[in-house]
Amino acid sequence: MDNAIVATHPHTHETAIAAEHEHVVLPQHRHHFETQEQQREAATFGMWLFLLTEIMFFGGLFFAYLLYRNWYHDAFVVSSNQLSIPLGAANTAILITSGFFMALGVWAAEVKKQGLLVLFLVLTTVFGVAFLGIKAVEYHEKWEKHHIPGASFDVSQFTNPQAYGLHEKPLAPDMAQKTQIFFFLYFAMTGMHAFHMVLGIGLLFWLTWRARRGEFSAGYVAPIENFGLYWHFVDIVWLFLFPLLYLINRHPGS
Amino acid sequence: MSEFHDPSNVINPEHADHHIITPVTYAIVFGTLLVFTGITVGAAYVDLGILNPIVALAIASFKAVVVILFFMHVKYQSHLIKLTVAAGFFTFLVLITMTMSDYISRAWGLW
Amino acid sequence: MSATSYTIVNLPDQRTATLPKRSYLNNEDGLLSWLFTGDHKRIAILYLISITFFFFIGGAFAGLIRLELLTPQPDLVASDTYNKFFSMHGIIMIFLFLVPSVPATLGNFLIPIMIGAKDLAFPKVNLLSWYLYWIGGLFTLAALVLGGVDTGWTFTTPLSTHYLNTHVVTAATGVFIIGFSSIFTGLNFIVTIHRMRAPGMTWFRMPLFCWSNYAASVLMVLGTPVLAITLVLVALERLVGIGVFDPTKGGDPLLFQHLFWFYSHPAVYIMILPGMGVISEVISTFSRKRVFGYTAVAFSSVAIALFGFFVWAHHMFIMGVSNYSALVFSLLTMLVAVPSAIKIFNWAFTLQKGSITFETPMLYAFGFLGLFTIGGMTGVFLGALGMDIHLTETYFIVAHFHFVMVGGMLMAFLAGIHFWWPKMTGRMYPESLSKLAAVTTFIGFNLTFLPQFILGYLGMPRRYHAYPPEFQVLNVLSTAGATVLGVGYMLPLLYLAWSLKYGAIAGNNPWQATGLEWQIQSPPLTENFIETPIVDHEAYDYEWLAHKTAQEVTTVG
Numbered sequence: 017m018d019n020a021i022v023a024t025h026p027h028t029h030e031t032a033i034a035a036e037h038e039h040v041v042l043p044q045h046r047h048h049f050e051t052q053e054q055q056r057e058a059a060t061f062g063m064w065l066f067l068l069t070e071i072m073f074f075g076g077l078f079f080a081y082l083l084y085r086n087w088y089h090d091a092f093v094v095s096s097n098q099l100s101i102p103l104g105a106a107n108t109a110i111l112i113t114s115g116f117f118m119a120l121g122v123w124a125a126e127v128k129k130q131g132l133l134v135l136f137l138v139l140t141t142v143f144g145v146a147f148l149g150i151k152a153v154e155y156h157e158k159w160e161k162h163h164i165p166g167a168s169f170d171v172s173q174f175t176n177p178q179a180y181g182l183h184e185k186p187l188a189p190d191m192a193q194k195t196q197i198f199f200f201l202y203f204a205m206t207g208m209h210a211f212h213m214v215l216g217i218g219l220l221f222w223l224t225w226r227a228r229r230g231e232f233s234a235g236y237v238a239p240i241e242n243f244g245l246y247w248h249f250v251d252i253v254w255l256f257l258f259p260l261l262y263l264i265n266r267h268p269g270s
Numbered sequence: 271m272s273e274f275h276d277p278s279n280v281i282n283p284e285h286a287d288h289h290i291i292t293p294v295t296y297a298i299v300f301g302t303l304l305v306f307t308g309i310t311v312g313a314a315y316v317d318l319g320i321l322n323p324i325v326a327l328a329i330a331s332f333k334a335v336v337v338i339l340f341f342m343h344v345k346y347q348s349h350l351i352k353l354t355v356a357a358g359f360f361t362f363l364v365l366i367t368m369t370m371s372d373y374i375s376r377a378w379g380l381w
Numbered sequence: 382m383s384a385t386s387y388t389i390v391n392l393p394d395q396r397t398a399t400l401p402k403r404s405y406l407n408n409e410d411g412l413l414s415w416l417f418t419g420d421h422k423r424i425a426i427l428y429l430i431s432i433t434f435f436f437f438i439g440g441a442f443a444g445l446i447r448l449e450l451l452t453p454q455p456d457l458v459a460s461d462t463y464n465k466f467f468s469m470h471g472i473i474m475i476f477l478f479l480v481p482s483v484p485a486t487l488g489n490f491l492i493p494i495m496i497g498a499k500d501l502a503f504p505k506v507n508l509l510s511w512y513l514y515w516i517g518g519l520f521t522l523a524a525l526v527l528g529g530v531d532t533g534w535t536f537t538t539p540l541s542t543h544y545l546n547t548h549v550v551t552a553a554t555g556v557f558i559i560g561f562s563s564i565f566t567g568l569n570f571i572v573t574i575h576r577m578r579a580p581g582m583t584w585f586r587m588p589l590f591c592w593s594n595y596a597a598s599v600l601m602v603l604g605t606p607v608l609a610i611t612l613v614l615v616a617l618e619r620l621v622g623i624g625v626f627d628p629t630k631g632g633d634p635l636l637f638q639h640l641f642w643f644y645s646h647p648a649v650y651i652m653i654l655p656g657m658g659v660i661s662e663v664i665s666t667f668s669r670k671r672v673f674g675y676t677a678v679a680f681s682s683v684a685i686a687l688f689g690f691f692v693w694a695h696h697m698f699i700m701g702v703s704n705y706s707a708l709v710f711s712l713l714t715m716l717v718a719v720p721s722a723i724k725i726f727n728w729a730f731t732l733q734k735g736s737i738t739f740e741t742p743m744l745y746a747f748g749f750l751g752l753f754t755i756g757g758m759t760g761v762f763l764g765a766l767g768m769d770i771h772l773t774e775t776y777f778i779v780a781h782f783h784f785v786m787v788g789g790m791l792m793a794f795l796a797g798i799h800f801w802w803p804k805m806t807g808r809m810y811p812e813s814l815s816k817l818a819a820v821t822t823f824i825g826f827n828l829t830f831l832p833q834f835i836l837g838y839l840g841m842p843r844r845y846h847a848y849p850p851e852f853q854v855l856n857v858l859s860t861a862g863a864t865v866l867g868v869g870y871m872l873p874l875l876y877l878a879w880s881l882k883y884g885a886i887a888g889n890n891p892w893q894a895t896g897l898e899w900q901i902q903s904p905p906l907t908e909n910f911i912e913t914p915i916v917d918h919e920a921y922d923y924e925w926l927a928h929k930t931a932q933e934v935t936t937v938g
Contacts, residue, residue, distance in 0.1 A: 048493075048500035049577070050913070057348070058502045058576045064351055065568045068358035069606040075362045076610035076640050079369055080625055088631060101311060108307050116300040119291075119341045126290045165623050194631045200623040204614075241343075248341045252334045258307075259326035263314035267322075350575060361603045364690055369639045372694060376703035 044236045056238050063242040067249045070212075074253055077208065081201050081260065088194035094174050094184050095198035096264040098163065100154065104262040107150050108254065114143035115251040118244050125240040130233035133240070137224040140247070144217050151210055158199070165200040183268075202261055209257060212250045219243055289346035299340045306333050389667065389738050389893050392809065398886035400807045404904040419504030420907055424511055425490035426805070429798075431511070432478050432486065433874065435518060439473035442466050444867060447829075447860040455847040463846035464531035465547070471534030472552060476559045477518055479786060480648065482794045483655030484601075485510070485566055488594045490805060492570060494898040494905065495588050497579025497914040502572040506565050513562035520555030524548040533844060535645070538626040538637040542618040550619055553612040560605045560612075563651070567601030570594055579897075581916035585679070588896055588920050589672060592679040593658025596686035600647040600654075604690070608644035611637060638697050646693035650685050652786060653753075656793030657682070657724055660746050663796050664728050666894040667743035668735025671921035674727040681720035681727075688717040698769045707766055714764035721757055725750065740892070741815040745796035748823045752788025756781055759834070774844075777837025783830045792822070795873065802877065803887030807903040810880040814872065822869030828862025895926050 042052055049055040085092045121136035162170035171192040177184040187195070223243055226232065232240050310329040318325060339345040344355055392398075405422045415423055446466050449457040458466070489507065493500050501507050524530050530552040532541040541549050574595050578587070615637065617623050624630025626637045665672045672678060694702050694710040702710075728750060737743070759781040762768050772778065803809050832855040837843075841852050848856065890899040897914055898905075918925040 047908075048498065048502075048504070054576060058572050060347070061350065061354065061576060062503060062506075062568060062572045064354045064358075065571055065602050068354065068361075069564055069568075069602055071358045071362050071606075072365070072603055073606035073610050075365050076607050076614070078362075079366055079640070080614070080636060082366065082370065083373060083633070083636065084631070101314075105307060105311050109304055112300065112303045112307065115337065115341055116296060116303075119296045119299075120293055122343075123290065123293055123296065126288075166621050197624055197631050200617075200625060204617065204623070245342055248337050251341075252337055255333045255337070256327075256330045259310050259314070259330050263310065263326055265322065266314040267317040357599075358603070361690065365607065365643055368691065368694075369643070371709065372639065372702045372706035375705040376701075 042234070042236050052235075056241075059238045059242055060245070063245050067245060070249060070253075074205075074208070077201070077205050078256075081205065084194075084197050084201065085260075085264070088191065088197060090185075090187060091174070091191050091194035092198045093265040094177075094187060095163075095195040095202075096261060097182075097184065097266070098161070098173075099202070099262045100157075101262055101266070103150055103154055104258055107147050108258045110143050110147045110150070111251050111254050114140050114147065115248050117143065118247045122237070122241050122244045125227075125232045125237040128233045128235070130227065130230055133233060134224060134227050137220060137227055137240075141217055141220045141224065144213055144220065148210060148213060148217075151206065155203075158203075163195075163199050165196045165203065169196050169199070171195060205257055205261070209250065209253050212253075216243075216247055216250055219246075289343075291340060291343065291346070295340060299336055302336060303333055387738060388740060389669070389736075390740065390809075390812075390891055391888075391893050392885055392891055393888040395885055398888065400886060401902045401904070401906075403906060404807070404902065405907040406806075406904050408907045417508070419500065419508060421489050421493055421501045421504065421507060422805070422905060422907075424504075424507050425486050425488075427511055428481060428485040428489060428514070431514060431518070432481055435473050435477040436870075437874075439470050439478055440867065440870065442470035442473070443863065446470060447863040449846050450848070450856045451860050453848050453850045453853050453856075458846070460846060461531055461547075462529075464533070464844070465529035467844055468531050468533050468552075469525055469529060472521060472530070472556065474786075475534055475648070475652070476556050477514075477521065479652045479790055480559075480563055481514065481566070482652075482790070483659060483797060484570070484594055484597060484651075485514070485562075487590075487659065487794075487797045487801060488570060488655060489566070491801065491898055492573060492591055492594060493577070494901065494909050495591055495896060496574065496577065497582050497897055497910065497916060498573060498577040499908050499910070501569045502577055503569050507569055510562045510565040510569070513558050513565070517555045517557070517559030517562060520551055520558060524552040524555060527551065535641065536612070536615055536637075537641075538615065538618070538634040539628070542615055542626050542637075550616045553616050557609050557612045560609050563601045564605050567598035567605075570598040571602065574598075579914050579916055582914075585676065586916055586918070586920050588658075589661035589675065589678050589682075590655075590658035592682045593654045593661070596682040597651045597654040600651045600686050600689060604644040604647040604651070607640055608648075611640040611644070614640075635697070635701050638700055639694070642693035642696045643690075646696065647686075647689045649782075649785070650689040653790050653793075654682060654685060656749070656790040656797075657721075659793045659797035659800070660728060660749055662894075662896070663742045663746040663800050664731050665921045666800070666892050667740060667746070668732050668737050669923055670731055670735035671919075671923065672727065673730035673733075674723075675920065678724055678727050681723045684720040685717065688713065688720070692717050695764055695769070698766060699773055711764055711766050715761065718757060718761050718764070725754055725757075739816075741810075741812060741819050742796045742800035744816060744819040744823075745792045745799065748819065748826075749789055749792045749796065752784050752792065752823075752826065756784025756786075756789055759784065772837055774842055775837035776833040776841045776843055779843050780830045780833035780837055783833070788826050788830070792826075795819070795822070798873070798877070800892070801898075802880070803891045804898055804903050804905070806881060806884075807887055808880045808884030809887045809891060810873075810876050810884055814876045818869050818872035818876070821865060821872065825862050825865030825867070825869050829859050829866050830862070832856070832858045832862075893926070893930075895921050895923060900929075 045052055046055055049058065117136045117139040121133055121140060124130075124133035124136055158164055161173065162168050163173075171187075171189075173180050173182065174184075174187045174192040174195050175189060177186055220243070223232075223239060227240070306329050310326055313325050313329070314322070338355060344351060405420055408420075409418075415427065418424060418427075445458075446463070449455070449463055449466070455463070457463075489501070527548050530545075530547045530549055532545060532547070532549055532552075536549065536553065574587070574591055614623075614625050618626050622630075625632045626634045628634065661672050661678060692710055692714045694706060695714045698707050698711075739747075759777070763772060763778065763781060799810065799815060836852055836855050836859075839852065841848050887903050889901065889903055891903075892899070897916070900914075901910060
């Protein structure tokens, strides 16, 4: 008697609506959830809460960017023009494509098509890796030009752009120093983004392996769905980083 | 597994739709995102004065909304999920605007 | 029924009572069954042991601080060492004790049971939380052992980034990791409370303890990541010299403070809200009366969480924020005090016309009511710009936050531990000794911190280990109080441990309290409930309880 909760009224509820949800029992059902649907919704909700923490995490960096871009606008413009639009735009398209394939992967899991799921996960990974490859090329270029913040940072391209064949106005020495802040934010924000992508690609490998074993093509879609949320979030961060970092002021004569 | 039926429907109060978005929808969204990427690059080369950053952010926000609603399924999710997404962006905006309210009201850029 | 009229304690007949044969404690054996558990109750106990360990380390630093401050001269330790004392005291007490105290121990243990669930939504994430706590704790201990950090718990720039060569990055890494422990706990609670309530357990039938932890969890999830990125920036500034907080490179040190306090102000609400939840439960039980204004208390918890995000710059009034900004934040600070005050009024009205008894949890709750009120009101003084300019960075601030954090939160934590000890362990602690400890703590606390209000008002700065000789008397009083307080905190450690073996058998409901946790055995089964409860009564429904008790036949063992 001590351990049971005694209902103080008989079960008079309308069980005529008994089977409105088929009680699907999947092997991945966890005992503390009453229904599979409850488990799936809890998992999605949990992943969204985690993404909220990511929004706030990047938020600090976005604020720093907002502040310093407005304080040192000239330095930011000139530094931003050092970034390659073709590479940046290509990367944006690549990441959008990766996200597209991820969404298709979720669809494939929902309609229980294992082969397509594996294909889409692989394509998502391929495009993700391509993104990182282009990023590596860009970072390497910064290294060569001595635009990585720290002891070896070189402002001569900004104080004397004509000597490097650049069509920029030369910056005064103190404003030229502020370009280091731009590049710090560039590396911090794209670096943090890339770190999240690397983690995501690692997870993709794991998920692809499990998908090949058929774990997600029998109704258990939550890991694919929720990884998709993570991947799309990382995509959204880039969708903001691209215009903010690469496209500050590309119009001539200003 | 419990056979319990829950008349006050506490366990799953909103009967979230298991709406499956079709590949066609995804393809339209994909195309839209690429188009707007092109637009934002193009807009950077046009002198819109003060509107340049606003246009850029507006386009980025539009793309983000589209990704959230469709790629991330939020259009077809429960009110709870929608509220959660909104709460996240609200808090982000509080961080940005209230911190900015300090900087904007003093020695701007005279550092 | 109780033998005497001045206590509601109702224990089973001790001659024949035994602990239940099967419970979460003896369900599985062996260290690994504890270290790899998913059971929220076991994780709660693991946390309890962990935070107690760190509490006494932090307390030792407090003792050393007060020892130095016995004399006006800086004669016990060097300045840098003293700075390390208060920094380690703050870091350990805040991040390793106060933030996880109620949520990770009592919250973990009770929330699933209170809402009628079998476990939290994500048991593995819960365990991960505990491991992250320890990894972060080890980094903090490493910083300590390697020589300490002396930035203050606030890591203020440019001191922390440019002027110190102590183990800032190690300590910052520790705090970063502990932050994620906190985030995952909060995330778990939010999903659990939204999605795993038993049938009939609507939002407004939940115990207020759940509401308070829910509000605190929202703060944990939304606020802590900002601390995380801030510490990353500090580390990068130290390691690479990026210039984000460096004026010579164009950075702004004040940016650090904005980002830091964006978390650290909500952090104080993360710390106090769960304690307020405990107080709701305790005051109701020991007044035999439902909490007055349930809805108001529930919404106040949420309001505190919401408004808590809007006031952070009141920690920065003298740091260089603009006057206009200071005005706005000062006004908002006045507003955030309102929901806390609403709660105090509601608790007071709960007491009115209740049948009040003075068991140990209630003693701590009374202590909370008085001390938190003083602490909270002095917070309002500090929210006024003119007062703050005079009082900030003095001992007035130190007294203010110790009143809310120690007089408030720590007392609430002890109230909760004593209240739910019989549920968690199946044993009662010795009541007279526990009452003695509660009174000792109260006396010690007031003796320690009331003089500090006066010291602050008179102008003694905080974080200094030397002071003008005319302040010595008050400092000596404070140190004497700290000694008494230390005794008061040692006692529960001793008698609670004693009770594990020799305490009276508690039975299901020694306090005759409402709430689902009191309807199951003590200690509970691993799965909490044999069958999913169906809830058809409101929270704090003492009539329902009386009706049910009359129906039951009490079994033994």
